[in-house]
Every structure is written in structure tokens, then in C-alpha cells.
Amino acid sequence: MEKLGGIFNPSSPEMEAMADLTYYVIAISIGILAIIVVAVAYIIIRYRKGSKDSSEPYQNFGDLRLEIVWTLIPVAIIAVLFQLTCSTMKTIDPPIGNEEPDIVVIGHQWWWEFYYPKSGVLTANEMHIPVGKKLLLRIESIDVIHDFWVPELGPKIDAIPGHTNHLWMGASEPGVYLGACAEFCGTQHANMRIRVIAETEEEFNEWQKQELVVPRTPRSGIAGKGAELFQTKACMNCHTIKGTPAAARIGPDLTHLNKRQTIGAGVLTNSPENLTKWLYNPQKYKQGSLMPNMKLSDSEVEAIVAYLEGLK
Amino acid sequence: MSMKIPLVPENLKPLPRLKENEGMLSWVASVDHKQIGIMYLISTLVFFIIGGLEALVIRIQLAQPEFDFISPEVYNQMFTMHGTTMIFFVVMPFLIGLGVYLVPLMIGARDMAFPRLNALSFWLVIFGGILLYYSFLTQSGPSEVGWFAYAPLSEKPFSLNKGPTYWALGLLATGISSVASGLNNIVTILTMRAKGMTMRRLPLFVWMILVTSFLLVFVIPIIASAFAMMLLDRLLEATFFTPAHGGSAILWQHFFWGFGHPEVYILVLPAFGIISEVIPVFSRKPIFGYSFVAGSTVAIGLLSLGVWAHHMFAVGLGNVANLYFSLASMLIAIPTGVKVLNWVATMWGGKIWFATPMLFATAFIIEFVIAGLTGVAVASVPIDWVVTDSYFVVAHFHYALFGGSLFAIFAGIYYWFPKMTGRMMSETLGKWHFWLTVIGFNMTFFIQHFLGVMGMPRRTYTYHDFPYWGSMNLISTIGAIILALSVIVFAWNIRRSLKHGEKAPDNPWNAWTLEWYTTSPPAVHNFDLVPPVRGRRPLWDLAHPDQLDEPNSKVV
Amino acid sequence: MANNKMLVGFFVASESIFFVMLILAYVNFHGTVTDGPTAVNSLDPLRTGIFSLFLLASSFTVWLAGRSLSTKNHFMLKIWLFVTIILGALFIYGQATEWFGLFAQNITISRNVFGTTFFTLTGFHGFHVCVGLLMLSILLVLAMFGDFKGPKSDGVECVSIYWHFVDGVWIVVYSVIYLWAFF
């Protein structure tokens, strides 16, 4: 059997607490539902009559004691539920002092930007985290409301323009956790996906070091031509590549594009072929995406792909 | 039956028919509450088919992962129009229309207090619907920002098309209509009751319409003002909800849900009213705990005003606010539970006749309890953080709106159809409709609970092929197709019964409220003579002069 | 019939919620404006205060009109209705000049949140005053045709309930916009 995701595979202490609460509440609910279903089933069997029988049953107008009983029992159940709610919230949502966030998450229509203020790393759509650590995320948006949700790792929280939110997150096991934007944010809301790559402390540090390296811009060959095209074909108006004049933040930072697993926030896996397809016409794979079809010629695409593939 | 109801003189001129009398004009120009009520019901059935077809498009697109049936824009338009249509042009006007038809009859009045205002309300709904659907004809199509149109997505520069403008204008028109019907109902119920019909003898359906009307009068202005602000933003470049210019995105949410949450009770309280009429009649017993069923409605109405931010737990309002709204929401379970248990107790010890209305009413109880229990679960903040904006919530509210409101609406249609038309509906087709609905409905929506907790966000036009997602969505889609079949059976039943249905007697179910005293269909002036009202069940009292209904202190 | 008055009573209650929301929007943004026009640097509480007195007075005169009708003094009914209309119109004149003064300084609904909330709130109020003036004028015309025999008239009573409401809303609006900013 393939592994079920989401709540069936909680992978952080926060998510475990939330999953436990959910199971608990569902168990109570099933209990309540069972009582009602059994009562109704009993009634259906015991008290049904054919349309022939015309005598009237005993006319019972009510019973004050019963009313009190079935008001108080739910009160008690609610009290328990609320108590559970409070205690779970305490474990998953500790107060935030003046701590600096480990990662700043910025929602864009329709991709995610991740900024690590402590190291200065800036990347997109794929968030690397060290395993077993409780990290503080600051969630922001620059356009409309998005919502950061990685089902296996914990709660979701909105990214709202003009309002910052915080979220505690961590992963207990290394692995790739998939998430998605959960607040409807326009045409490509469905393809605003998140990858969280949880790795050991060493791997994570290594990744950070890599990310901070400024790649050498090729000056010659086909990649050199690509680098030049990148600056002349308006790509630089929207993208950043460190070590070049391209420093715009309308689209994802492409400095280490080759290191990423997907393109377009999860629509295509990252390979030279897919990158080629994307550059021919991103609208074909992500209709409505804010990256326009740049109408590049075959040789231009080839050159840019060669250049971008070199950005490790 | 031991009960014999004195005959009302044969009705000479029943409901005006399209062909007889003055034709269409007698409808269009009508200020008669029965005709207006029927026009409401017919137009909402049309809107239901439109909204249902939109749902089918949604479900077909989701039948397989990465399916290419419609474009993302069209998908987004579909769920926006589906949600908007179902809520504002199906359930709400249906229940208001049923109220318009029944309230005067149930309280023994000749008509609503303000018949012309009543007609205005109806035509405003139609006008609003036309405005909303007109947006399909504009260049960039209808609104694609969801039924709660969160700012700033619904604002410039993120929605440059005209869709949201038409959307807001259309809903503003229906909003005004709802306030007008609310006012009309309140005055009618408070001042036009027959002699002897005290508030404690009011039929429960009328009670629930009354509470709903208060909600309409006091919460529609909330959204009307928000729509006005949104329109000012869109048309005059005001900055209420645009953070880039100093506005606030969260303010819109407060305004929308300040209305939106009471709205869901507007959608379900009259449905509770239908259930509270149908269950006693088919159980042959009076409602168990009348005062508690009526009083809990008031409690629900009041509580519903203070829980709106449970739709906003993920907004980050802070733990104190979240916990308050969580507790307040859970508290609604208590008065609602009182209702549910009183219905069950009414059936207990009865002699139940499972005609189609009663089948729907019984199923309603179960489906609604499922909705309520998932509602209480999401009212717990951490659970909401898991499931908000996922298919779990979609399942929750379809259980409430379909399993709740719509099941009750079906029960009501089967129950009052003979009164309105003078014809019985076919029981055989009714049973087919019922079972197809129960199977299709649960198949479509139960599985969505699992999709939700497994991580499927709502409002996504496509999804990756994660384990089991494809097959679970396919099951849901097949369920929707079964539902479509059930709707076809239902529509066929209405059409067939209108033409060839068995002639309905005045009181086919042996019911007890005043509408069953007059002819089927009622004469234009409703009653020749309103019988004396000495208890909650006037027709019971007529049939049992020696065993009156209110044995004083024992009445609960 | 008591029905009409009940209808207007609930209608006015409903409208109050509408205004509460507009006021809440104003309050929500009060003090969030960091540059550009605000209540303090662009409004004149005294001038508007004086025009407000006209509106307050008109509430009194509409009451006098009702009283004249109940004593069957049809002449005074017409006079007081007329005075009410004049007072209301003066208030609207005050509003209009204030608005145009602001426009002249390029303060508009789209300038910033102050402009947005200020013009929306006063605009909707002004609109309600205008509707009231229209209804009062209809009453006056009907009165001139001798339609009101007295001592009671639903028409007159309903319009005056509405007019008191418009007046009451203004007291709140004035307090929130002008008094709060300056005192």
C-alpha cells in the first residue's frame, strides 16, 4: 500500500499534536453520530407503520428533565473539546518574543520566495531546512493573500499583504515534504506548490554555502551567448542572477536554478528538456502565469538553457 | 383516521393558470403571495439546475489528476458562480419564497403585510440573478475570485475584468430584496396572525422564518455596506481593501464573515422549520418540546452573530481572539443539539409513515449531524489549521447546505406540493429521487473529508497524482453524476405530477396547521373562514373537540 | 395602520447597521494615515458644526409639523414641513461646499484611506438626507393638495421617523469624524 499523506503521516511534533487532537475529536464525533444513527435506526424499525393504521399514538408534548439532560451533556462535551483545543494550541503555537525568524516566506502570484535572514540565502519554491529543529517562519505576501501549507509538517497560515504572520515549523525526519498554497490567489492557485527539503544539519549547511556562492558568468561559447541574451531579452527585468546586473524580484531568483528540483512552482521537473519547454512558452505549462511567453527563437532558447543549466 | 375536517366550500377559482385568466400577465403583475411564492420556487429550481451544471463541470475537471477539460480561468469562474448561485439564488430565495407562500396561510392571514413590497423583493432577486449572469456575456467573463471574493484579489489590479463588479451589483440587488422580505415577514408575523394565534402557538416554521427574518434585517446591511465599499474601490479607486494604498485586506474578511456566518444560519433555520413541521405530522405526534425547539432558534440566531472569525483562524488574529471564536462556535452545538434531539424524540413512540417528505426529513437528521460534527471539529483552532481551505471544509459545508438545507427543501417540496398545485407528487418517483440523492450525495462528499486531511486544497483546478487522490476524486465525480440523475428524476416527477398527478385532497397528510384547512390549491383570498385557533394544532383541535392540545402546565 | 410604522422602524434599524459598518471602517483607519490629508489637517469642525445645527433644528421642526397635524392645524403643518426642507437643504449646501473645498485641494475618495472613508461615510449620509428631502417635498405637495386630514397620518409619521434617524446618524458621524479628531 502506498503511503497516505497529510494527517496520516505527521512528520513534526506540531503535526503530531494536531493529528492526535483531530483523531480524538473524530472519535468523539463518531460516538455522537453513532448514538443518533442507532436511535434513528431503532425508530425506523420499531415505529414505522403502514398507511392503513389510523389510530393515533400517545401524544407526548415534551419533558423538561430530558431537555435539561440533553443540554448539559453537550455542554460537558464542549468543555472537554475546548480544553483539548487550548492545550494543543499551547504545544504548537508558543509565543514569539522578539526572535528573528529563521526563514522569511514571501508569497507571490504564483510562486514562493524564501529568504534566510541569518545567512542571506534567497531562493524560490523549494525550502531547505535542517531536520529536528524548530524554526520560526515569518510569512508575508507582496500581492494577494496566499496561504503556506505543508500538510505533514504543521498548521497552515495565511500570507497577507500588509500583515505579517509567524509559524513554528520543523521536520522530525529527513525527506521531501510537499505543500501548496491553500488560499485561493487567482488563476494558478493550483500550481503554487511548495517543496520542503528536510536534511541533516551538515547537508543543510553545505546547501547554504552553495547558495551563497556567486556563480561565474560565462563569457564565451553557447552559455556565454545565453548569459548575454538573459540581459538583453528582458529576463533581467524580472529575475535575479547574482553576479550579473539582473536583480529584479518579480520572478524567482535564478542564481542557482540548476539546484532546484522543479520549475514553475512544481509544474515541471527541472531538466534541460523541461527548461527548454518552459522557455519556449511558459503559458503552455502554467496558463496565466505572470511570466510571459518571451517568443524566443530556437537558438536563443538553446543558449539560455545552456546558461541557466550552468548555474549550480 | 378519527379526524374529520369540516369542508371548506369548493374552490371556484383556484390558482390562476398560465393559460386561463390573463396568461403571463397575471403572474408578472401579481402581488398575491401565493403566486409570488411559486415564482420564487420555480426560479430557484432553474438556478439550481444552472448551479448544478456548474458543479458537474467542476467535478468532471477533477475526475482525473492533471485533467484538461477546462482552462484554469473557466474552472475558477465555475466554482465562483456555483457557490454564489447555490447560496444566493437557490437556497436563500427558495426558503424566502416558501416563507412567502406559507406564512400568511399558516397564520391565517389574507396576504403578506405589504404585497407590493413582496413583489418587489421577488423581482429584485431576478434582477440580481440577471446582473450576475450577465457577466458571462462580458468580454472577460464572470468573476473568478470565489464566493467570498477576498480582497485584494477581487480588487484592481488583480481583477481587471468586470466580473466582480457585476457580482457585487447582483448580490447588492438580492441583498436589498432580502432585507425587504425580512421586514415584510416580521411585520406580517407580528401583526397579522389570526385570532387566538399567540406567539406560543405559532407554527415552528413561522417561528424560524421570523428569526431568519431578523437575521436578514440585521446582517444583510453588513454585506451591503461591504459591497458598496468594494464597488467604490473598483469603480472610483477608493482604497478600503487595497493594502498597497493603505487599505486593509483583513477588514474585508471581517465584514464578509460578519455577514457570512449568520448567512449560513439564514440558509438553515427555515430548513429546520420545514423539518419541524414534517416530522410531527408523519410521526402522528406533536413536536416534542415546542418551546425548546422555538427557543433554541433564537439562541442560534443570537450566537451566530458572534462567531464570524472562525472562518479566519489562519489569518493570524492572535490566540486570544482565536480561542474566543472557537468557544463561541462550539457553543452553537448546544442549541442545535437540542433541536436534533427533540426531532428524534418526536419520532420516538410515534406511528411513522415514511412517505417521501418523511424520508428526506429522516435522512436530513443524519446528514446534518455529520455536518454539525465536522463543524465543531473545525471550530477547534488546531484542527482548523489542518483542514481550513481544504476539501474537508468543502465536505463540511456541503453536508450542511446539501445534506441540511437541500434535503429539507426536498422534504418541503414533497410535503407542500399538493397544497400548492392540487396534485400529489408520485411516490414511486419520489422514492427513486430519494435513494439516488442519498447515495449520490454521500458518495460525492463523504470522501472529500479524507481528501482534505490528506492535503488537497480547495479551489484548485488540477492536482498531482498523489497516492489515491485520483481514485478518490473519481468516486466523488461519479457520485455527482448520480446526483445529476436524481435531479433529473426529481424534475421529471414535478413535471409529470403537475400534469397527471393524482388530485390532492385539501389535507392529504392529515396535518394540523392552518394551510391545510383551505382548499388545494388555496383560493385567491386564502380562507373563507379561519377556524378558531385554540392551540398549536388548530386542525387537531377541530377534529378532537374533547381533547384539546394544550393540557396546560405539561406543555413544554 | 401600525404596520407602516413598524416597517419603517425595522427598516431604520437595518439602515443603522449599514451606517455602523461605514463608521467602523472609518474608525478602523483612524490614525493609520501617515502622510496626506487627515481629518485634523483638512476639515473645519466649526463650519460643519454650524451646518449641523440646521440639521438638528430640522428634526425639531419636523416634530412640530407632526404636532400641527395632530391639532389639525394644516397651515402650520405646511409651514413646518417647508422650514424642515429649507433646513435640510442648508445642511446639504454645507456638505456640498465642504466637499468642493476638499476637491479643490485635491483631496478625493482615491487619495488615501482618510479620503476613502470620509467621503464614503459623509456621502452615504448625504444621500440619505437627500432621499429624506425628496420625501418631505412629496409630503409638502400632498399637504398643499390637502391630503392630510389629521389628526394622524402614517405618511407624516413614517417620514419623520426616518428624518430623526438621519439626524441621529449625523450626530454620531459628526462626533466620530470631527469631535474625535479635534478634541
Ligand code: HEA
Ligand atoms: C447551512 C449551513 C451551515 C451550517 C448549519 C453550519 C454549521 C456549523 N459550522 Fe459551518 N460552514 C458553512 C455552512 C454551515 N455551517 C459554510 C458554507 C462554510 C464554508 C464557507 C467557505 O469557506 O466557503 C462553513 C465553514 C465553517 C468553518 C470554517 C472552516 C474554515 O474555512 O476553516 C467553521 C469553523 O468553525 C464552521 C463551524 C460550524 C459550526 C460549529 C457549526 C454548528 O452550527 C454545527 C452545530 C450542529 C451540531 C454540532 C450537530 C447537532 C448537535 C448534537 C447532536 C449535539 C451533540 C454535539 C456535540 C456536543 C458536539 N463552519
Ligand code: HEA
Ligand atoms: C446550497 C449550496 C450548494 C449546493 C447544493 C452544492 C451542490 C454541489 N456542489 Fe458545491 N459549493 C457550494 C455550495 C453548494 N454546492 C459553495 C458555497 C462552494 C464554494 C465555492 C467557492 O469556493 O467559492 C461549493 C464548491 C464546490 C466544490 C469545490 C470546488 C473547489 O473548491 O474547487 C465542489 C467540488 O466537488 C462542489 C461540488 C458540488 C456538487 C457535485 C454539487 C451537487 O450536489 C450538484 C447537484 C446538481 C446537479 C448535478 C444538477 C443536475 C442538473 C442536470 C443534470 C440538468 C438536468 C436538466 C433538466 C432537468 C432540464 N461544490
Ligand code: CUA
Ligand atoms: Cu497562492 Cu493560492
Ligand SMILES: [Cu+2]
Ligand atoms: Cu461560519
